[in-house]
Amino acid sequence: MVLLLASKAAGLSAPFYFKQAVDALAAGGSTAAALHAAAFALLLSGGCRVVAGLAKELQGPIFAPVSQDAGRRVAFYTFAHVLGLGLQFHLNRKTGALSRMLERGARSVAMIFRAIVFTFVPTALELAAVCVILARAFHPRVSALVLATFACYAAYTVALTWVAAGIRRRVKELDNEITGKAVDALLNFETVKLFDNGTLEVRQYDTSLTAYQRSVVRLDYAAAALNAGQAFILAAGMTGVMLAAALTPGVVTGAAGAAAGAITAGDLVMIQGLLLQLWAPLQFLGWFYRELRQSLVDMEDLFTLLRTPSRLPEGGRELPAAPLADTHGADAAPAPGASLNGSGAAQQPGAPSAPAAAAAAAEEALGERRCSNGAASTSGSSGNRSAASSSSSAPSRRGLRLELRDARFGYGGKEGRQVLKGVSLVAEPGESIAIVGPSGSGKSTMLRLLVRLYDCDEGQVLLNGVDVRELRQDSLRAAVAVVPQDTVLFNDTILHNVAYGQPGASMAAVRAAASAAKLDAAVVRMPAGWGTVVGERGLKLSGGEKQRVAIARAFLRQPRLLICDEATSALDTATERGIQASLRELAAGRTAVFVAHRLSTVQACDRIYVLSDGQVAEQGTHQELMAVRGLYWEMWNLQLAEQELEGHLHTGEGDDGAPPPAQQQQQALQGNQQRRPAELAGDSSSSSEDEGGLPRPADASAGLRER
Numbered sequence: 001m002v003l004l005l006a007s008k009a010a011g012l013s014a015p016f017y018f019k020q021a022v023d024a025l026a027a028g029g030s031t032a033a034a035l036h037a038a039a040f041a042l043l044l045s046g047g048c049r050v051v052a053g054l055a056k057e058l059q060g061p062i063f064a065p066v067s068q069d070a071g072r073r074v075a076f077y078t079f080a081h082v083l084g085l086g087l088q089f090h091l092n093r094k095t096g097a098l099s100r101m102l103e104r105g106a107r108s109v110a111m112i113f114r115a116i117v118f119t120f121v122p123t124a125l126e127l128a129a130v131c132v133i134l135a136r137a138f139h140p141r142v143s144a145l146v147l148a149t150f151a152c153y154a155a156y157t158v159a160l161t162w163v164a165a166g167i168r169r170r171v172k173e174l175d176n177e178i179t180g181k182a183v184d185a186l187l188n189f190e191t192v193k194l195f196d197n198g199t200l201e202v203r204q205y206d207t208s209l210t211a212y213q214r215s216v217v218r219l220d221y222a223a224a225a226l227n228a229g230q231a232f233i234l235a236a237g238m239t240g241v242m243l244a245a246a247l248t249p250g251v252v253t254g255a256a257g258a259a260a261g262a263i264t265a266g267d268l269v270m271i272q273g274l275l276l277q278l279w280a281p282l283q284f285l286g287w288f289y290r291e292l293r294q295s296l297v298d299m300e301d302l303f304t305l306l307r308t309p310s311r312l313p314e315g316g317r318e319l320p321a322a323p324l325a326d327t328h329g330a331d332a333a334p335a336p337g338a339s340l341n342g343s344g345a346a347q348q349p350g351a352p353s354a355p356a357a358a359a360a361a362a363e364e365a366l367g368e369r370r371c372s373n374g375a376a377s378t379s380g381s382s383g384n385r386s387a388a389s390s391s392s393s394a395p396s397r398r399g400l401r402l403e404l405r406d407a408r409f410g411y412g413g414k415e416g417r418q419v420l421k422g423v424s425l426v427a428e429p430g431e432s433i434a435i436v437g438p439s440g441s442g443k444s445t446m447l448r449l450l451v452r453l454y455d456c457d458e459g460q461v462l463l464n465g466v467d468v469r470e471l472r473q474d475s476l477r478a479a480v481a482v483v484p485q486d487t488v489l490f491n492d493t494i495l496h497n498v499a500y501g502q503p504g505a506s507m508a509a510v511r512a513a514a515s516a517a518k519l520d521a522a523v524v525r526m527p528a529g530w531g532t533v534v535g536e537r538g539l540k541l542s543g544g545e546k547q548r549v550a551i552a553r554a555f556l557r558q559p560r561l562l563i564c565d566e567a568t569s570a571l572d573t574a575t576e577r578g579i580q581a582s583l584r585e586l587a588a589g590r591t592a593v594f595v596a597h598r599l600s601t602v603q604a605c606d607r608i609y610v611l612s613d614g615q616v617a618e619q620g621t622h623q624e625l626m627a628v629r630g631l632y633w634e635m636w637n638l639q640l641a642e643q644e645l646e647g648h649l650h651t652g653e654g655d656d657g658a659p660p661p662a663q664q665q666q667q668a669l670q671g672n673q674q675r676r677p678a679e680l681a682g683d684s685s686s687s688s689e690d691e692g693g694l695p696r697p698a699d700a701s702a703g704l705r706e707r
């Protein structure tokens, strides 16, 4: 502010001294005294200009950190806000357009700061000072003319800028569209190539480019009209003010030799000097105003973005170390094995009682086979409840209790189509549960509720007895690791991508996690080892390697809740086996939820929930569900038939002398029933890698997949 005032004061003084020099020469001719007076005045005038210039230039570096900091803060808060917005927002957005919006928004803020501090405030100060000077030296009418010129200039600038802003908005939309299209095509490069749609993409790109080009030309026309009009107004204003000053009657300037009612040559020079000084920033004022308008247009999107509320308000509670006592209360979700489906209705109406009894008998025979009960959903015995509570009485140190209570959800809110229509399920600490069901039944949606990417419309998701909405999101996320179906990696080194599971982890921890996920061998083979860059979205890695990176991240995270969303569905049998073994190792002792299409991969889970049309249609162990002969049984047989068909097509029946798949599956089921509890709990020390353990491809799966 001191520099600003110094700059303006010195700048306004310069024309005064200049006027004195001119008057001295005009009055004294070439006498020595006149020349000395003129030289002295000129030196003072020059000194003032030097001070004004220096003070002005110093403002820039002093203010730069402030304006840059403002831009940085806006970028920081906006980016943090965007990352905090829900999944639905990110599913709807266009990546390229959003990144441009962030970039331009932050730049606009720095621009607006500079415009206010360097142009609007100094010009307003200077205008006021010039008006006062002219009113006192000549007549208020002269000042009024300056103000009128200024008002015309401002009005014209605002009007033309308003028109230009509309065009600019269109230019910006098209710019976003172009970037969005290019980014989309580049991200989907493989698809574009495979479908040979390069020409189509380029044509679409060019259509947008042409529209952009037309709008930019219109913007140039508007800018030219603005500049020409502004120049005319300023020239006319200057002439008017000079004439008014010259013709103002009764003005006595005190200049020696000047007749009453006239002004001296020095006065005219001073007026022109003052006006030129005032008009100079006005040229920039117009430019700045245009920039300001454009910046405001750019910022509109940013403000809209910042106003977009997060649909997932932050909770304040820490995730408890152990399940809270009241989670087993009377209103809790049906305990594992209770005879209710998700909607609270009796399960499998009309299901034969014999299979249920058989299932119960099988359960009895299996004894302590599982770490919790897993009675058939049709059994409904109270004994199963006690089994559940006995399992939870010795919870895993690392696991947590997961519960969905009558969860209802639709992507369009309560009014939209309901995807989940009252789902209830429980996983006790240390248990592994599976969610299976037809495509579109809501399995992935349910997982999203578990990790709070969405909130239920009704009902609750509870972790250790606390509603996830009450939990601090960092506390919730720290406890969870997700191994997704499609692992997308950062375009960075493999080391960075694995360490992302636990930022700040030591190299030794990263190596250990990679080794546990059987990724180490792949890393050794890579050209630059841990420093190998994996390409955009990890395109340089195979599907299996990407999955292993995801599993290594999960190992590094040491989660209490492991979630696998069809983590191995896209892999070949050998890779799938290896990855299943890694997952089994990771899941041991933790609470784990597996979503799978291939039933063979989850048959050893403690409990399997069968989702159908957004509801739990069946629940129980693999054997129990098979005994019920319901939806699960149908799905199993369908997959078996498909595998048999594939087997026939590929190898011909019995080529390898192996028993037919149905027989293999039967053998596998029998083998599975006789397996010891430790094996089924994933104790790798007591079983080979492909035997026993949690979501393992049991022998039956070998029957299903390997012929």
Ligand SMILES: Nc1ncnc2c1ncn2[C@@H]1O[C@H](COP(=O)(O)OP(=O)(O)OP(=O)(O)O)[C@@H](O)[C@H]1O
Binding pocket: 088, 091, 411, 419, 437, 438, 439, 440, 441, 442, 443, 444, 445, 446
């Ligand atoms: N972001 C979304 N917005 C709107 N609808 C969605 C969204 N995601 C999923 N859906 C819809 O919700 C329903 C359930 O989808 P979901 O992905 O949960 O099914 P799924 O059982 O996991 O299917 P799949 O086995 O094929 O992966 C589907 O009809 C799907 O079209």
